[in-house]
Amino acid sequence: MNKTYLIFKHEFLQAIKKVGFIVLTFIVPVLALVAIGLFELVTTLTEPSVKEVTTVGYVDEVGIFSEQTDQGLIKLVPFTSREDATQALVRRDVSEYIVIPSDYTSSGTIQRYTLAKELIPPPITTHLIESFLAWNLLKDDVSPEVITAIVSPLNLEVTRLDENGDIAQEQGNIGNIIIPGVFSLLLALALQFSAMSLVSGLAEEKESRLIDVLFSSVSVRQLLIGKVLALGTAGLLQALVWLISSTSPVALGLLLIRRIFKHHSDTPQLPPSRHCVFYLGLSAICRNFRWYRRH
Amino acid sequence: MAAVEVSHLCKTYADVTAVNDLSFSVDPGEILGLIGPNGAGKSSTIKIILDFMRPDSGVVKIFGQQMNEALKDQIGYLPEERGLYKKLTAIDLILYLSSLKGMDKAMAEEKANVLLEQTGMLEYKNKKNKEMSKGMGQLIQFIVTIIHDPDLIVLDEPFSGLDPVRTEAIQNIIGNLRDEGKAIILSTHQMNKVEELCDRVLMINKGRTVLYSDLVETRAKFRRNSVQVAIDGELGDLPGVIDRKLTNSSVELFLAPDTTPQTILDQLREQGIAINRFEVTTPSLNEIFLNLVRADHE
Numbered sequence: 001m002n003k004t005y006l007i008f009k010h011e012f013l014q015a016i017k018k019v020g021f022i023v024l025t026f027i028v029p030v031l032a033l034v035a036i037g038l039f040e041l042v043t044t045l046t047e048p049s050v051k052e053v054t055t056v057g058y059v060d061e062v063g064i065f066s067e068q069t070d071q072g073l074i075k076l077v078p079f080t081s082r083e084d085a086t087q088a089l090v091r092r093d094v095s096e097y098i099v100i101p102s103d104y105t106s107s108g109t110i111q112r113y114t115l116a117k118e119l120i121p122p123p124i125t126t127h128l129i130e131s132f133l134a135w136n137l138l139k140d141d142v143s144p145e146v147i148t149a150i151v152s153p154l155n156l157e158v159t160r161l162d163e164n165g166d167i168a169q170e171q172g173n174i175g176n177i178i179i180p181g182v183f184s185l186l187l188a189l190a191l192q193f194s195a196m197s198l199v200s201g202l203a204e205e206k207e208s209r210l211i212d213v214l215f216s217s218v219s220v221r222q223l224l225i226g227k228v229l230a231l232g233t234a235g236l237l238q239a240l241v242w243l244i245s246s247t248s249p250v251a252l253g254l255l256l257i258r259r260i261f262k263h264h265s266d267t268p269q270l271p272p273s274r275h276c277v278f279y280l281g282l283s284a285i286c287r288n289f290r291w292y293r294r295h
Numbered sequence: 296m297a298a299v300e301v302s303h304l305c306k307t308y309a310d311v312t313a314v315n316d317l318s319f320s321v322d323p324g325e326i327l328g329l330i331g332p333n334g335a336g337k338s339s340t341i342k343i344i345l346d347f348m349r350p351d352s353g354v355v356k357i358f359g360q361q362m363n364e365a366l367k368d369q370i371g372y373l374p375e376e377r378g379l380y381k382k383l384t385a386i387d388l389i390l391y392l393s394s395l396k397g398m399d400k401a402m403a404e405e406k407a408n409v410l411l412e413q414t415g416m417l418e419y420k421n422k423k424n425k426e427m428s429k430g431m432g433q434l435i436q437f438i439v440t441i442i443h444d445p446d447l448i449v450l451d452e453p454f455s456g457l458d459p460v461r462t463e464a465i466q467n468i469i470g471n472l473r474d475e476g477k478a479i480i481l482s483t484h485q486m487n488k489v490e491e492l493c494d495r496v497l498m499i500n501k502g503r504t505v506l507y508s509d510l511v512e513t514r515a516k517f518r519r520n521s522v523q524v525a526i527d528g529e530l531g532d533l534p535g536v537i538d539r540k541l542t543n544s545s546v547e548l549f550l551a552p553d554t555t556p557q558t559i560l561d562q563l564r565e566q567g568i569a570i571n572r573f574e575v576t577t578p579s580l581n582e583i584f585l586n587l588v589r590a591d592h593e
Contacts, residue, residue: 003395006391006394006395007395010391014380014382014383205378207378208376208377208378208379209374209375209376209377209378210378210379210380212345212347212372212374213372213374213392213436213439214392214395215345215347216345216367216370216371216372217367217368217392217395217396218364218367218395219364
């Protein structure tokens with residue numbers, strides 16, 4: 001039998017039989033599940049169960065803004081003067097108010113007043129106010145469908161064509177970037193595992209002079225190829241176990257958490273990339289910690 | 296054809312000459328004792344023979360060929376410093392290393408059981424190596440060395456750390472291997488084992504050959520003209536005796552150049568002295584070794 005294969009077989013079986021390997025392979029998914037579960041639990045508990053409706057006051061000095069005051073999560077309440085609006089804000093009847101000045105149509109400037117310290121206005125608020133303004137500006141001249149299109153003018157659907165002008169089989173999407181990235185990480189981890197195991201294994205064999213016995217039977221090339229392939233395969237196997245376990249068990253765990261605490265009926269949808277990166281990061285830390293402890 | 300033929304081997308590490316123009320051969324069915332003080336160049340010589348390192352000059356031929364991968368299956372090597380895969384059981388280690396020598400698993404298992412039995416290790420075959428004593432580990436490695444029926448066996452200190460019972464078992468196995476026609480290089484500091492086992496001896500010091508000859512011839516060559524005598528009572532004057540040296544239970548009589556041991560024996564008989572022991576003095580290999588090394592240092 002090929003001696004390289006014999007070394008590969010021996011080294012692979014020894015690597016996957018090690019207690020450290022088994023523990024690390026199966027403990028990382030458990031740790032990841034616990035960590036992600038805790039993160040989701042905290043997030044779920046802290047986020048409001050019913051999305052609150054924000055009331056925003058407005059003072060219309062132009063006199064044309066009266067429709068579409070109910071924007072779903074934002075309700076716009078008219079005030080006749082800035083003073084009334086300020087009083088309402090101080091009383092916290094409204095969370096903020098805007099003033100549409102009389103020269104708005106020429107200047108395009110809206111004044112916004114709030115009690116909160118913020119770097120920039122919340123994007124959702126800005127978008128809904130924009131929608132409110134656009135609707136009222138165009139309501140007399142344009143159909144509601146066109147107004148909706150103007151408010152949200154772009155829903156871009158991209159289709160990649162091949163060189164013949166046909167729809168390409170592989171469409172560019174986030175998965176095309178993430179999947180190679182994840183597999184690069186897997187490869188890096190497998191290489192790291194093999195390199196560390198190879199060096200420590202060879203040092204041990206050199207120290208005990210067992211390497212002399214091995215070299216009396218096989219060449220340096222056979223020994224190294226057998227070892228590198230075996231340890232690389234073991235590393236990939238471990239990473240594969242983590243990758244597989246990063247989907248189903250975690251998803252089930254999250255579903256359970258959400259069901260228990262929120263009675264949500266929807267299946268949790270964590271991006272797979274987030275799982276993978278989290279898993280691989282955690283596993284790299286665990287592995288390095290173990291390696292440094294050993295040396 | 297010689298099993299090993301070494302011609303004018305030289306090896307230098309920086310400014311230290313480890314092997315200096317060394318030439319020798321080992322024939323099938325022969326045990327060559329490789330002896331020398333620490334740092335004499337024994338390990339370097341063995342490593343060059345096994346192709347672990349290249350000589351600066353000189354040629355090594357194993358069964359008439361330069362070392363190659365196919366030849367490795369015909370060689371068994373027991374290094375001086377021994378180590379085992381600690382987490383493997385004895386039998387697993389033997390089977391793995393024998394597979395690297397091209398042995399079929401079933402045959403290796405059968406042979407391993409025989410050798411484990413011979414060395415008194417059968418009951419420990421499923422024990423992990425880390426649970427074994429140094430001597431037990433050594434026996435396992437000895438089994439690994441010979442299990443594949445090699446034609447050339449290189450043993451570096453095979454008896455160190457072994458109890459007398461197991462030493463005898465190993466010694467018997469080595470003797471049997473020689474009788475089967477195996478060529479054996481035995482490197483050891485235990486001179487008594489060299490005397491008991493070896494056919495020829497190669498003594499090296501500072502990388503050079505100090506002595507390379509048949510063991511019987513070596514003893515004859517270094518024999519002193521003296522006899523060991525043990526008698527009841529006092530030993531009177533004996534013509535032809537130029538000096539005498541008392542030991543615990545006997546006296547060594549140093550003879551004049553023209554006096555033979557037979558002459559002394561005849562004189563003792565004529566004087567009616569009861570002789571308990573009469574022996575022509577043969578220097579031990581240890582004495583020869585010490586004398587040669589001292590002379591070489593001077």
